[in-house]
Amino acid sequence: MAEAYVIGHITVKNAEKWSEYRRSVPATIEPWDGVLVFRGRMTSVLSGSHKHNDTVVIKFPDKEAVNGWYSSPEYRALIPLRKEAAEIELIVFEE
Numbered sequence: 001m002a003e004a005y006v007i008g009h010i011t012v013k014n015a016e017k018w019s020e021y022r023r024s025v026p027a028t029i030e031p032w033d034g035v036l037v038f039r040g041r042m043t044s045v046l047s048g049s050h051k052h053n054d055t056v057v058i059k060f061p062d063k064e065a066v067n068g069w070y071s072s073p074e075y076r077a078l079i080p081l082r083k084e085a086a087e088i089e090l091i092v093f094e095e
Contacts, residue, residue: 001062002094005037006070009052009089017085024078032069035059052089066092 012018026036038057042050060066069075070090082088 004060004063004066005093005095006034006056006058006060006066007091007093008056008058009050009091010054010056011052011087012054012085013087014085017081021078021081021085024081025075028072028075028078029058029060029069031074032065032072033061034065034069052087063092063094 029036035058036056037059038055040055042053042055060069
């Protein structure tokens, strides 16, 4: 099984709601053996263009765990808050 990574490209719209969302997500990834790998703010674009300011990377054991996490009732309950808090593009890569 290949490890899978969720990469989120983020532009925060509401800092208070974003903070609440960020505090809530770790409890939803833990049951799926997800691990926060990286969270950072963009400092420059070396080639091309990129519309978001922040990035997050979460590692899961496999794509099935990603799908389980994303479709779990615990994470689905956070999606309305996420939509109010930020503009996000979530993509999945396998290693």
